[in-house]
Amino acid sequence: MISVQQLSRVFTTDDVETSALNQINLQVSKGDFIAIMGPSGCGKSTLLNILGLLDKPSSGDYFFQDKRLRFAQQGQVERIRRQHFGYIFQSFNLIDSLTVAENVELPLIYQGVAASERAKRVKQVLAKTSMDHRASHFPKQLSGGQQQRVAVARALVIEPAVIFADEPTGNLDTRNGHDVMNLLAELNEQGSTIVMVTHSESHATYGSRVIELLDGEIVKETRQQPMMELARA
Numbered sequence: 001m002i003s004v005q006q007l008s009r010v011f012t013t014d015d016v017e018t019s020a021l022n023q024i025n026l027q028v029s030k031g032d033f034i035a036i037m038g039p040s041g042c043g044k045s046t047l048l049n050i051l052g053l054l055d056k057p058s059s060g061d062y063f064f065q066d067k068r069l070r071f072a073q074q075g076q077v078e079r080i081r082r083q084h085f086g087y088i089f090q091s092f093n094l095i096d097s098l099t100v101a102e103n104v105e106l107p108l109i110y111q112g113v114a115a116s117e118r119a120k121r122v123k124q125v126l127a128k129t130s131m132d133h134r135a136s137h138f139p140k141q142l143s144g145g146q147q148q149r150v151a152v153a154r155a156l157v158i159e160p161a162v163i164f165a166d167e168p169t170g171n172l173d174t175r176n177g178h179d180v181m182n183l184l185a186e187l188n189e190q191g192s193t194i195v196m197v198t199h200s201e202s203h204a205t206y207g208s209r210v211i212e213l214l215d216g217e218i219v220k221e222t223r224q225q226p227m228m229e230l231a232r233a
């Protein structure tokens, strides 16, 4: 699905150069649930942002569905982002002045999907994320856990090839955090490909691959049976 080769990212500020990622090679395959872990500042968010096309590498190659991406062609990058990628952030990033249903509908409007189809799909994903009973509420009227479920619905509504989640449980208490993790695990079981940054070892157990970063390099990768499957076995 996504392959990056010899990927590096250097940030330059006031003549100070920070090497955030150094020669990363990684493949994201269909059905993966990847948990990216590592100490603060090791490059987790930078890697997620580049994989999700929210940032550009300083050097290296990026392939999406076997096609090499040219970062200079902004139109191509934006098209992939809009049509194929869903995003979930720590701070939910919902629009306060829009209802739950309107927030979830937004990516479909950007895609130019017809109104009747939009209504159908919004209804479907709100049911899937158990938020259909709150469709007319505004984000401020929801708990943190519910807001993150709406953000998951918004990521899901375009039926993305990959969902990128940066610390999706970072602003949630333990119970709501596990609730959102269970939802992501369920989506992965149904075929969604997920790449997630987490600080939590227990949340990393939901993934099928754990990638550990240190100083911008992958130092370890573990393949494991995801926790949901373990619970059922």
Ligand SMILES: Nc1ncnc2c1ncn2[C@@H]1O[C@H](COP(=O)(O)OP(=O)(O)OP(=O)(O)O)[C@@H](O)[C@H]1O
Pocket: 011, 012, 013, 018, 019, 020, 038, 039, 040, 041, 042, 043, 044, 045, 046, 047
């Ligand atoms: N926009 C930027 N400008 C300059 N330096 C940056 C920028 N973004 C990140 N960095 C630096 O790159 C390195 C990696 O940052 P990154 O945010 O990817 O780490 P992280 O592992 O996600 O950290 P955390 O767990 O604390 O969120 C850090 O040294 C950081 O200071």
